[in-house]
Amino acid sequence: MGGVNFVQCATDFRNNVTANPAYATTWGFQDPRNSTSTLNSTISVPVCQVLCGNGRDFYAWDQVASTITTWVLPVIGLLLQAPYESNKPLRTVFAIFRWLGSPIASLSYILWNIKVTAKCAMMVDMSVGYRERPGKDTDFSEIRDSLYILSVMNQYVMEPSLPSAIAEKLLRVALFSENLYLPNSRKTLVQHRTKLAALLRSGRRRGAVPVFISLMWFVFSLILSIQQAFGTIGENRTAHDLALGFLLGWLPVLVLSSIVDRNPVVPDDIKSRLNKLIATVRKALTDNDARLALARSSEGVRVDYSWIDEMDRFYSLPEPLGNEFDILLSRFAGQGRVRWHYGVAHPILAGIEDDFAARYGRGWLRAPNARRDLVNGVPYTRNEDPLRHFDLREIWQIGGSISLVAGTIAGAFILSYLTPTVGLGCRSGGYLNFFIISSILLITEMLVWWTTSFRTISNAAKDWIHRWFARFLYLAEAANTGWLCYIVMAQTIGSYRTCDCMGSRWGGEGGYINFDLIDQAPASLSRIAWVVGTAVACVTLGLGCGFIIVEWCCQSHLATSDYQRAMNGLRWVRVFKKYTSWIRTIPDHSIEGIKILKSMVFGGRDGRRSLVWSWHEEVQVVQGQPLRNSREGSSTIREDNYHPDAENHPDPKSHPDPKSRQGSSPLVMFPSQTRSMSGRRSSTTLWDPPRPRSREGSNATTDLDGYELSRYPSTNDRLIQSPTSQSLG
Secondary structure: OOOOOHHHHHHHHHHHHHHOOHHHHHHOOOOOOOOOOOOOOEEEHHHHHHHOOOOOOOOOHHHHHHHHHHHHHHHHHHHHOOOOOOOOHHHHHHHHHHHHHOHHHHHHHHHHHHHHHHHHHHHHHHOOOOOEOOOOOEHHHHHHHHHHHHHHHOOEEEOOOOOHHHHHHHHHHHHHOOOOOOOOOOOOHHHHHHHHHHHHHHOEOOOHHHHHHHHHHHHHHHHHHHHHHHHOOOEHHHHHHHHHHHHOOHHHHHHHHHHOOOOEOOHHHHHHHHHHHHHHHHHHHOOHHHHHHHHHOOOOOOOOOOHHHHHHHHOOOOOOOOOOOOOOEEEEOHHHOOOOOOOOHHHHHHHHHHHHHHHHOOOHHHOOOHHHHHHHOOOOOOOOOOOOOOOHHHHHHHHHHHHHHHHHHHHHHHHHHHOOOOOOOHHHHHHHHHHHHHHHHHHHHHHHHHHOOOOOOOHHHHHHHHHHHHHHHHHHHHHHHHHHHHHHHHHHHOOOOOHHHHHOOOOOOOOEEEOOOOOEOOHHHHHHHHHHHHHHHHHHHHHHHHHHHHHHHHHHHHHOOOHHHHHHHHHHHHHHHHHOHHHHHHHHHHHHHHHHHHHHHHOOOOOOOOOOOOOOOOOOOOOOEEOOOOOOOOOOEEOOOOOOOHHHOOOHHHOOOHHHOOOOOOOOOOOOOOEOOOOOEOOOEEEOOOOOOEOOOOOOOEEOOOOEOOOOOOOOOOEEEOOOOOOOO
C-alpha cells in the first residue's frame, strides 16, 4: 500500500551483510541493554531512516479488514447504544466528546448518580420489614413513588437562584406531604405523585436488551482477539490489536451504566411535568388554608414556615401555567453530560437518614411520626451549599472511575510496551498520553467545582467561572477525542509502522529495530507480559461490568411499572443481599472505622450517619432524645421505644418510668418482632408498631408469616404476642 517495506529492507540489509561483513560494522547496531540485539540483524533508528526511508509500512487490506471487524465495528455498535437525546444533534456531539474525551470525569458523575439511585432503592426496601411485601395504596407504595420521582429529579440541573435550604424544604413537601391542600385541584397531592410516578416509569427509555447485545458483541470480539493472540503468541500485530481492545475497555462499562442511569424518552417533557408538580405545590403553599392544613398535620410540633415567604421573593409563579415550568429544574444532566452536577436527591436522602432512618434501620417507615419528619425535617446544612457543592464522598466514585480507566489502559500499555521493540513508543506512548490528558481534565474539573462550592462566591461569579472553564474543557475533550480516534485509525491501517514508532525511543529506551523481532518475537519473550496485561485489563473490565449489572438488578424494582413484578423483584433483591452481605462487611467496617477515627481527631459524632442495609429489625432504645440531635435549630422531641424490660437493661437510667413523662404520646416498642439481648426472639408482649396502612377498598397487606399489617385503627388499641420460634432470616 505504498511507503516503506520493512520486510524488503530487512532482506536487503541481510544480503549486504552476507556480501560484505564490514557492512554490519558500519550500519549495524549493538544495544548493550538487549542481549538479543546483534550487528547482523539490528539497526538504529537514524540508520533505518536512511536505509528504509521515512514513510509508513501500511497493513495489507486483509489485515485492515480483520481489525475493522474485530474492534471497530463492535465499538461503533456500543456507541450507537449510548443514551443520546432525540433531536438534539449539537448536544449529541458534545456528549460524544464528553464520554470519549473525558471518560474518567464522565464515569465519576455516572457512578455518583448510580449511588444516589441505589440509595433511593435501598431506602424503599428498608422502609418495611424484611418479610413484608405491602400491597398497593399503602404508605410503602407512596414512599416508593416519592423516592423514584426524586431519583428522576436528580438527573436535572437545579436553578442556582433559589437557596438550597428553601429548595430542599419545597421538594420535601412536594415529595412526601400527605396533607397539603391543593386549591382548584380535584386530586390530592398523593394522587398527583402516583400519576406522575406511573408516567415516569412508562416514559423511561427502554433498550436494555440492545445494550446487552452490543456488550456481548464486544466481549465476544475480545475473546476472539485473546484466543488469536495467544494462539500465535509473539506475533506483534495481534498483540497490538488486542491492546487496542483493552484501550477501549472502559467504554462498555460507560455504555452499560446507561441502563441504570437511564434517561427518559423525552427529557424535556419529563422536566416540564416535574416542574409542574413543584409549581403546583408552590402555588398551594401561597394559600392560607393550605398552610393551615399543613401546620395542623405537624401533630402539635411547631414548624417554621417562614421559608415560604422567602421563596416567593425569589420566584413568582407563572400565570397561566404553560411551558414556563422551569422554576426549579432546568436541563437534563444524566450520564455525566453536565459538569459540576451534584443533583437534588442526595442531600434530601442524607437528611432523612440523619433525622431518623439510620437510627431505626429496617422498618424506618414505622418510626413515630416518620411521615411528618419526612416533610418537616431540618435541611441538610452540614455543607455550605448542599444541593450544589462538591461532596468529598464522591471521592469513592472518582477513585472507582480512575481505577476502571487506568486498569484497562494499563493492560493495553503493558502489551504494547513489552512487545518488541521494548520501550515507550508511539502505541504505548499514545495510550499513556490519552490517560494523562483524561486525568488532567478530571483534576481541572474537580478543582473548579471545589473552589466554587462555597457561599463566599456569588452565583454570578460561579456562573462566569463555570462558563469559561467549560469552554476550555469542551475544546480539550474534543482534542482528546480526536487523539483517541487517531490511535484507533493508526493501529487499524498500520500508520504506526515507521522507523520512529517501531524504534520505541520516546522514553530513552529502544532506539533500534531488530529485524528478527519486527513481526514475530519468541514466545518466551512475550508470554509473561501478555498474560499480565490481559489479566489486568480483563479483571478490571469484568469487575466494572459486574458492578453495573448488580446495581441494575438491585434497583430495577424502583422503576418497574408493574407493582407485583416490582415486589417479586424486591423479594429476590433481599435474598441476594442477605446471602452476599459478607462481601459488604469489609467496606462497611472500614467506613465505620474511618468515621470513628475522624470523630476522635476532629471531634463530632462518631459512627455512620447513613442507613446500612440489613435484614435484621433492631430494637431502637432512645428516650426523649431530640429527633435531630446533631442538627442545629431543631426542637422536635421523639418519645421513643420504651423497653418493657427496662429494669434488666444494662443502663436503667436511660429508661425512666413512663408514668413520669407527662404529656408524651403512648410508648411503642419497635419493631414487634425483635431480638433479646442474647439474640433470640423475645416473647414479651409488646405494643404493636405502626404498619404500612391500606387505603379504603384495597386488600389488606400481609407479610410472609401471615400477619395482617394494615387496617389497624390505632397502634395503641391492641397488643400482639411476638413470635418466639421463627428466625429472622
